Ligand SMILES: NC(=O)C1=CN([C@@H]2O[C@H](COP(=O)(O)OP(=O)(O)OC[C@H]3O[C@@H](n4cnc5c(N)ncnc54)[C@H](O)[C@@H]3O)[C@@H](O)[C@H]2O)C=CC1
C-alpha cells in the first residue's frame with residue numbers, strides 16, 4: 001500500500017488527486033494539505049504530490065526532500081535554475097526521488113513527443129496554448145517544455161530558425177520566445193487546457209493538437225507517477241516520457 005500525501009489538496013488539481021488516490025486499491029491518502037496548513041501530517045506518507053503554485057512549490061519540495069519523501073510534482077514554473085536547486089537538495093539528502101512533470105496527461109505527453117519528432121522537418125514551428133482564465137502562469141509549463149524539446153530537436157538536426165520578417169511589433173504580438181520558438185498563450189472562460197503545435201513547410205502545415213476536457217484526464221499519469229517514483233533510476237526525473245517507454 002502506497003501512503004500518499006497531497007499538497008494543494010483543496011485546489012482544482014489537488015482535490016482531483018485526492019479523489020484518485022482514494023479510489024486506487026494500492027494507495028492510502030494519509031495527508032491532505034493546503035495553504036496555511038501544517039505540513040507535519042505529510043511525514044506519514046511514502047509519496048507526496050504537489051499541485052500548488054509556482055511561488056509555493058519550491059519550499060514544499062524542499063520540505064519533502066528534507067523529510068525523506070518521494071515527491072511527484074505537477075506544479076509548473078520550473079526552469080533550469082530551479083531544477084539545479086532541487087538536485088542540490090537531493091544530493092544533500094540521501095532518501096527520496098523527485099518526479100516533476102508539467103503535464104501528466106498521456107495525450108499531452110504524446111503531443112509533445114510527436115512535435116519533437118516532427119519539428120526538424122519543417123521550416124517554421126510555433127505553439128499556441130489555451131487555458132482557463134484562472135491559470136497563474138504563462139506560458140504554460142507544457143508549452144514551455146514543448147518549445148524546449150522542439151528547439152533541441154531542431155538544433156540537433158541543424159534546422160535553422162523559423163523565418164520571421166517582423167521589424168515593427170506591438171509589444172507581445174509575436175508571443176514569448178522560448179529557445180527561438182514562439183509561444184502564444186490564450187486565457188478564455190470555458191476552456192480547461194489545450195495546445196496546438198503548428199509546423200509549417202513548403203505548401204503544407206502539420207497541426208498537432210491536444211485537448212484536456214477535464215482534470216480527471218491527468219489522473220492516470222499522476223497515479224503512474226506515484227507508483228513509479230520510488231523505483232526511478234535517477235533522483236530527479238523531468239517528465240513522464242520514460243515512464244511511458246517513449
Ligand atoms: N502537471 C500537470 O499535469 C498539471 C499541472 N497543473 C499545475 O498545477 C498547479 C495548480 O493548478 P490548479 O490546481 O489549477 O491551481 P489551484 O489554484 O486550483 O490549486 C492550487 C492549490 O494550492 C494551494 N496552495 C497554495 N500555496 C500552497 C502551499 N504553500 N502549500 C499548500 N497548498 C498551497 C492553494 O490554496 C490551492 O488550493 C499549477 O501550477 C498548474 O499549472 C495543472 C494541471 C495539470
Ligand SMILES: O=C(O)C1=N[C@H](C(=O)O)C[C@H](O)C1
Nearest residue numbers: 076102103135140141142193
Ligand atoms: O494550469 C493548468 O490548468 C495546467 N497547467 C499545466 C501547464 O502549465 O502546462 C498543465 C495543463 O496545461 C493544465
